[in-house]
Every structure is written in C-alpha cells, then in structure tokens.
Amino acid sequence: MPNLEHEGTSYEVDEEGYLMDWQVWNEGLAGVMAKEDGLDLSEAHxxxxxFLREYFEKYQIAPMIKILxxxxxxxxxxxxxxxxxxx
Structure with a gap:
C-alpha cells in the first residue's frame, strides 16, 4: 500500500490515493491531498x-444529494x- 506523508506522520492510502482509515482524516491532511490533485480549497469547499464529515460521523453513510x-x-x-x- 502506498503512503502519504504529512507533518511527520505516514498515512496509508489505496492505489487511488484515498485514506484507508477515514478516522485519521484532518483538515491539514485534506489540504495536502487536494494539492496533490491540483486543487486549492476555498472556504466554499x-x-x-x-458538512459531509459531520454527516458521515453521525450516520456512517454519505448523504443522498437531495438531503445534502x-x-x-x-x-x-x-x-x-x-x-x-x-x-
């Protein structure tokens, strides 16, 4: 498995770059992952x-677009x- 390094910590990711353990996610790491994909995250992002993180933590599922x-x-x-x- 590949790894992603951020602030001295190594995070296991799959071949597409997704975290293997969603619970290790943090905003700093998300920013690094976005930059690797060529994105600069705005406040709107x-x-x-x-919102999606809060929803997932509460219900353990991503919301349907209608709910979102x-x-x-x-x-x-x-x-x-x-x-x-x-x-």
Missing amino acids: WDVIR TKELAKKYGKEKGNTKYLY
Whole structure:
C-alpha cells in the first residue's frame, strides 16, 4: 500500500490515493491531498467538506444529494443549497 506523508506522520492510502482509515482524516491532511490533485480549497469547499464529515460521523453513510442540498440550504442559504452550486 502506498503512503502519504504529512507533518511527520505516514498515512496509508489505496492505489487511488484515498485514506484507508477515514478516522485519521484532518483538515491539514485534506489540504495536502487536494494539492496533490491540483486543487486549492476555498472556504466554499470547506463548508461542504465539513458538512459531509459531520454527516458521515453521525450516520456512517454519505448523504443522498437531495438531503445534502436541503441541509446546505438550511445552514448556508438557498444560493449554496442546490446542485448547480455543488457542481
């Protein structure tokens, strides 16, 4: 298995670069992973990422898109709670 290094810690990832243990995830590591994919995460990205993390930690499943947009609209407003914003 390949590893990803961040701040002196080695994280096991699969061949596609996904963490093998979701519980070791942290925002610093997410930033490193995004940069490896050529992405600079904006605050808008972080809003969605944080929501998804909280939802997954609570329910142990990713939300359906309908639930995601509804909950994002409640938390951040209608301009962010729609599929056009997400895609």
